[in-house]
Each structure stands twice: as structure tokens, then as C-alpha cells.
Amino acid sequence: MPEVIRKDQFLITSDKLTPGFVILRKDKAKDTSPFLDQLVLTRTPALSSLGVGIQTLCDPAIYDAIDDGDIGFLGLKGNLRVTLSQRANHNTVLVTERCDNRCLFCSQPPKENNDDWLLLQSAMAIAAFNTTSTVGVSGGEPLLYRETFLRFIDFVKGHTPHTPLHVLTNGRAFADADFTKAVAQRCEGLHLVFGIPLYASNAEIHDHLVGAKGAFADTMLGLINAGNSGIPIELRFIPTTSNRFQLASTVELAARCFSSITQISVMNLEPTGWAKKNWHALYIDPSMYSAELENGLEAGLAGGLPVVLFNYPLCHLTPKLRSHAVKSISDWKNYYPDECTECIEISRCSGYFSSSKGKLHSPPRRIR
Numbered sequence: 001m002p003e004v005i006r007k008d009q010f011l012i013t014s015d016k017l018t019p020g021f022v023i024l025r026k027d028k029a030k031d032t033s034p035f036l037d038q039l040v041l042t043r044t045p046a047l048s049s050l051g052v053g054i055q056t057l058c059d060p061a062i063y064d065a066i067d068d069g070d071i072g073f074l075g076l077k078g079n080l081r082v083t084l085s086q087r088a089n090h091n092t093v094l095v096t097e098r099c100d101n102r103c104l105f106c107s108q109p110p111k112e113n114n115d116d117w118l119l120l121q122s123a124m125a126i127a128a129f130n131t132t133s134t135v136g137v138s139g140g141e142p143l144l145y146r147e148t149f150l151r152f153i154d155f156v157k158g159h160t161p162h163t164p165l166h167v168l169t170n171g172r173a174f175a176d177a178d179f180t181k182a183v184a185q186r187c188e189g190l191h192l193v194f195g196i197p198l199y200a201s202n203a204e205i206h207d208h209l210v211g212a213k214g215a216f217a218d219t220m221l222g223l224i225n226a227g228n229s230g231i232p233i234e235l236r237f238i239p240t241t242s243n244r245f246q247l248a249s250t251v252e253l254a255a256r257c258f259s260s261i262t263q264i265s266v267m268n269l270e271p272t273g274w275a276k277k278n279w280h281a282l283y284i285d286p287s288m289y290s291a292e293l294e295n296g297l298e299a300g301l302a303g304g305l306p307v308v309l310f311n312y313p314l315c316h317l318t319p320k321l322r323s324h325a326v327k328s329i330s331d332w333k334n335y336y337p338d339e340c341t342e343c344i345e346i347s348r349c350s351g352y353f354s355s356s357k358g359k360l361h362s363p364p365r366r367i368r
Helices: 060-065 117-129 146-159 177-187 203-210 215-228 244-257 290-303
Strands: 009-011 020-026 037-042 055-058 071-074 079-084 091-094 135-138 165-168 192-197 233-237 261-267 307-310
Touching: 009 060, 020 117, 037 060, 071 117, 079 091, 079 117, 091 117, 117 135, 117 146, 146 177, 177 215, 192 215, 203 215, 215 233, 215 244, 233 244, 244 261, 244 290, 261 290, 290 307
Parallel strands: 020 037, 037 055, 091 135, 135 165, 165 192, 192 233, 233 261, 261 307
Antiparallel strands: 009 079, 020 071, 071 079
16 A cells, blocks of 8 residues: 555554544643543653543654544554544544445445444544534445434534534435424534435436435435425536446436535545445546546536536546546545656645555556
């Protein structure tokens, strides 16, 4: 694995630390948080006790990778993940590993165990982090535990309403009009956007890609309910061999049928999870569908919807498409090959997913 911009996961040797979310401190404990316990990191062994009940860890690598007040998650298998970082370009909390879809390119293959506790733990982590930058909420399917999700939103809104949230969901829960209404009520006074994928303008292709019969109907109804309730929606589309010709028709469908769409995000496929297993059946090089991308942009322009390209190296796009691309890959899974070092566009380019290195890596090209 190539060196990423910012490392976020570490193995730890101590077996005396309590699993769960913690506030990371450097050198000394601070005022007790009402939400999370503290873990004090030091570069050298502490010379004296830092206080009763204060967990400590001497680890120079972690010490240098964090800022005081970051949020970490201590796992059961001797690992620490820096979940919310002040130096990160994107922060996301994983609130469940369960899902009612089985997407062929799922980056977080779902599990079956009940893990609704993650929602409430994540709410406390967000409150303790207390940021004005957007925090992503991801899964699994965050809306699977509907009542618990509402409590999650209530907690964040009550303790850190200035923290914007972006929730990545398949949107099927919004087919329930009562639940949609409850979410819409909570959007008042909280900057809350839902990223919902729609992979085709017909059920056959969408249901095939998400691995769930009936998902298209649920998502369509969910998008209509959510939009009519005023819930802000970012519509997402991942081009594959199955749906590359569906982009323009999906954008047109969104413009004609849905309300409250803030933008349409076209995402380059990430080679991780099940996408890696199904890569050769799914992935298509951007140069092979440049015309479809341009048609999607034109459909968005005609319908008054901005279309934005995510996770694409600029050198893989035509000049017409580059101005619609954003630097989007999270720094803990982002890298630039050596060939990119001298590129004049590197400062605004997404670069590559670190998971693409090797057989799944499509090399940089000269920008003309």
C-alpha cells in the first residue's frame, strides 16, 4: 500500500485501554468532557500519574499524527482509528455496518449483528469534537435504525447544532412518509444534507447494481417524499459497465421528478470492498465514457441542476470535464503517484485512491 497523505489507523500494544470513542489529548488531560473519556498521548513515558481514571498511551507515531481534541475509536483488536481529525480534509463517522442493499461495489460490506449503539456513540463523538466543518455520517445504512437515527439527530442538534451533517443513505427509509416527516422536522435549525444514490432511470439496472429487488421503487418513492418535505438531497451516480449510458436520463429524471436536489455527484468507482472483487465486471475507464459524462453535464444544465465529478484524476478527463471535477478523495485514503509530482494541476486534482495501487491502477497521463 502506498503512503497516503494522512495515516488514520494504528496498531497499539496496550491491552489496558477501554474500547470505544475517546477524546485524544496530547501530554495532559483537560476539563472532563460530559460525552467521552480522554486518552492522553505522550511521546515519552509519563513521569507521573495524569489523574485517576485517565487512560494514557505512549506512542510517538500516534502523537505526531493527531491534534489535541481529535476523536479516536479504540477497537477490540488492539487498534486505534482517528475518526474525527482537525487536520483532515473530510471527516466521517461509521454509524452502522448493517444494510438492506447488497451493492456490487459496496466499499463497506455489510454485517448482520445489531450495532445501533454506534449511532449514539457517534453522536457523542460529534458533540465532543464540536466543529463547524461538515461531518459525514455513513454505514452500512444509517437510516436502518429509524428511531435511533432520530435520537442521533436530536442529540447532535441539542449539543452542537452548528455542526453540518452529510448523511449517506440509500434513501429507501424515506418511502415511509411518517419517518420522512420526522426527519424533515429535525432539518429545521440544523444543516443536514442526505446523499442518496440512484444508479439508473429504470428498476432493472438499479436493482441489479444494488443487489436488492424492489430497491428502485423504494428509492424513487423516498426521493419524492424527501424532496416534497424539503429535505436537501445530493443525488449520487457511479458509472459502471452496466449503467454508463444511464447518466443523462437519470439526471433528466431528477430534474423532472424530484425536489430539493442540491447537486448531482458523479463518483469514480473506488477499488475497495466488493468493488475490488467485482472490479473487472464493473469498472470502465473514464476515457471510454467521456461523451456520456458530457451528456450528463448538459442534461444537468438544461434541468437547472449542477453536476459535479468526484474522485477523478484530472488527467483522466477531457478539458471540458475538468472544470466540473473537485478535489474529493479523503486524505486518509488518497495518494499521488510519483509521476504526478511535477504536474501543474496537482494542487486541485483528486489524485488516486490508495487502494488502486497495483493491478487496479490506471496510470497518470500527460495533460494536453
